[in-house]
Amino acid sequence: MAAMLVAPFVAIYGLVFIYPTIRLFMISFTDAPLIGRGSFVGLENYARLWGERRFNVALWNTAYFVLLTVVPGTFTAFAIALGINRLQGRLQAFVLALFFLPYILPVSVVYLIWDWTLNFQFGIAMYLFDILGISRVPVFKSTSWFMPAVAFITIWWTAGFSILLFLAGLRAIPAEIYEAAALDNASTWATFRRITWPLMWPITALVLTIQLILQMKIFDQVYLFSTGGRPNDNLVLVYYVFQRAFQSDQGGRAAAAAVVLFIIVIGVSVINFQLTRLSKGGAR
Known part of the structure; x- marks a missing residue:
């Protein structure tokens, strides 16, 4: 009975994830175009990746983008959540809606706004x-400004979730703990460091x-904001895969880059x- 209940999920999971993943690995060892078969070339596609400037640029830009967004975005969202949690009633709902609204926007609308x-x-x-007397900057056409600008926009866009x-x-933390801390005359910083932060660490992780x-896996923002600029200097790994597969018709090399990204992730x-x-263990 249990096998019958699980079987549909296993079948769908195998069809939409396991089989495509296996095919991706298989194609990465061939010189296949985007559509069609190719001959077996072994590790040649992987060997060519590491000596290619565009792939190295894409790898570095992806790492740089992760550095600019993951930790800053997480702790920015945490700080905003702490502030919203102190509000009450309709004001809290209104402020939360303001911060969550960008998250429901499609990337095309985000692109047009910014x-x-x-x-x-x-x-x-x-x-x-x-007004401030600062020289204008072509943000999306400047290599030095592009990634920080897209990172800022991404944090603004995705922070709501x-x-x-x-x-x-924060709402799952029992109020009695804070009441006990207040009775012990604990400072705001001590309360945060000894109660809020340890209890919030699983959510933070x-x-x-x-x-x-x-x-x-960043792609959409980089692709759209690179329009009319210098796309080869703003490459990220998924953008590189897109170029190899859909612009150069090199399915095997695109598959090899996708496998590298899969392993890195x-x-x-x-x-x-x-x-x-x-x-978490050290915090205890």
């Missing part, structure tokens, strides 16, 4: 630069892991999980 805001010629931000997770964790996986996620477990 392209309009940071446009070199007529963007609102550029008029503020003029993390804020909800942190709020759920979860948000860090989710953000790490999501930001390593799995490896980094496992390491992050182990580090968060060790940190």
Whole structure:
């Protein structure tokens, strides 16, 4: 009976995840185009990746983007959640809605909003630069400004979900613990360090892991904001796979890059999980 109940899920999971993953690994050892068969080339696709400048740029940009977004975005959301948790009633609901609203926007709308805001010629931000006496900057056409700008936009766009997770964790902490701390005349910092932070660490570890996986697969924002700029300098790993597969018709090399990204995501996620477990044990 149990096998019959589990069988549909196992079948669907195998069809939409296991089989495509196996095929991805198989194609990565061939010189196949995007559509069609190819001949077996062994590890040639993998060997060519490490000597290619565009792949190295994509690998570095992905790591740089993760560095700019994962930890800053997580702790920004935590700080906002702490502030919202102190509010009450309709005001709390209104402020939470303001922070969550960007999360439900499609990436195309996010692109239009920020392209309009940071446009070199007529963007609102550029008029503020003029008032402050700062030279205008073509943000999305400058290699040094591009990744920090997209990272800031990504944090603004995705923080709402993390804020909800942190709020759920904060509301799960029994009020009696804080009342006992208040009776002991514990300071705000001591209460946070000894009560809030240890009890919120599992949620923080979860948000860090989710953000790490999501930001390593960054593509949409980079693709859209690179329009009319220097896309080869702003490459990330998924963008590199897209170029190889859909623009160069090199399915085998695209599959090899996708396998490398898959292994990196799995490896980094496992390491992050182990580090968060060790940190939790140390906090105790």
